[in-house]
Amino acid sequence: MTTNGWSLQARDLTRVYRRGSEEIQALDGVSLSIKKGEFVSFVGSSGSGKTTLINLLGCLDNPSSGELELAGKTVFGKGKRLGEKELTQVRREVFGYIFQNFYLIPTLTVQENVALPLAFFRKPGGEEEVERLLKMLGMEHRMNHLPGQISGGEMQRVAIARALVNSPEILLADEPTGNLDTKRAGEIGEVLTELNRSSGLTIVMVTHNPELAQLAGRRIEMRDGRAFENQEGVTT
């Protein structure tokens, strides 16, 4: 995908869920832009809408209204709404995802887990990336171990390597340290900072951890489905 300097632009995004007759406004007109190479963290209490927002930004869900552009290409809005296959196409080319629960396949080795996305989609040079990433993340000595044989912090490193194997433009991290102790959380924070600094990777992260949020260059707070930066509503 070509880029115009913006990794991601959202305009007036809303997301309404229905539970029976009740309507829940999870996002209330969020507009924001994230530049290529930025490290942005979203903080906020539970139910503030941060996970809903990251799901929309990561093309895992469709907004109820609003517009979303990825690297200059409209994904939602202007009468456009992508189907499941098109969303997958965007996800596999643009994003890498890491989650609180790591989601490693327990029967596959560390090396196989990292190589997993290549079984479905492969950018040129993907094969060599597996070993390079494991080395970069200090996991080469654990290559042939199963996830059950390594620590939580190591599992998240493997998940990061897996997210990066197809060289994504944006890394989406949803509570990446939520299941880790302070020491391991700090280590993962360092890894993310280093990735952003050395390779210019755009990182969008949701976290409850204030210390981790501090590592990001931009900190956006979510409250009642709205986004605030420096106490101001975020706008493009």
Place this chain on the structure above:
Amino acid sequence: MMITPFQIAYKNLLRKKVRSVLTLIGIMLSTWVLVSLFGFNRGYETALNRDIENMGYQLMVMAKGCPYEAATMMLQGGKGLRYMDQSMVDQITKEPEVDKVTPILMQAFFDPNKGESGGIAGFYGVDAHSYPAMKPFFRFKKGGWFKDNAADEVVMGYEAAELEQREVGDETIVPEKNVKLKVVGILERTGSQDDGTTFVPLKTLQKISQVDQITTIGIKVKKDADITGLENKLYQLKDVQVVSFSQVKQTIMKLISTARVMVFSIAVVALLIAMVGVINTVLMSVLERRQEIGILKTMGAMPGDVFRLVWTETLILCSLGGVAGILLAVLFSRFTDLLARSILPYAPKGGLVAIDLKLSLLTLVIIVVVGLLSGLYPAWKAGRIRPLESIRGE
């Protein structure tokens, strides 16, 4: 470093080993039943054809009586026989469709030394020249045919000689009549009822039993001759009945058709149970992995990729279970054979269960196709899982 969808599917089956093994056992057992049934279906008919071909003739003429008794007599020997005049042989030889003719006299004597309370010893009086011509495939383990039709000699089938522990040169006694005959030949195993038969020259047996008639005439028809036409002509002869082996075969096949339908039903039920087992295993596995499957989709797996992944799991289960079931069927074919013999109204000699590579492959294809059909729904369901569902499920 690459991992293929096949490796992912295979390793996933290792996750719940007990469940996978139980499903495999289900598929294996249904394959066993299915391949044994197919093997029996073909083996029985082949064995019956072999029994009939080993008779050496396609038609038999005998004195009028019950046709089922005649059929039994042909294949197993029998008692209470009616006789016909030997001149009938010349009459039949004149028919243009006839290639060869041989007169036979069957006789049975009570042997008090046979078994615990005595038994029947059967003797086959055959012509020293025309009968061997009907059975060119006979091979002698030792010795050869008798010199002439009046010699005091016998030729024993392989099993008959084993049972009585006779060697060439030994004497054997005709029970009731107390006549001694010399064993001049022992046949090699043929796999037919000839193995249990004791052959005596026709005139010698007629003299021993004081009967100057015969019980049966075996007829070999010329190649491409009209057998039905000949049958109709033979029916015109006085007080005889004609039995063609194609009729005998049809009668026997009718007798076993009920057993075949029953076993087919069992096989279908076994197959259905295996199908439900496959659906259950794969569907459970999909439901348990909803989040994981959703994550695969965030990684770029298309619905078709996930569908193929789950379908591959089904393919692995069915292929492994199918191959194991076929091996089991081959290993236990002797057991299946014995089981079939114990429940069937009539079983020809030789192997009843014929399993070969072609049959095994056919069964494997059926099992895999049925398995893949069973895997359609779980695979389709897996393909439809949306990544967001997995994240919401956290």
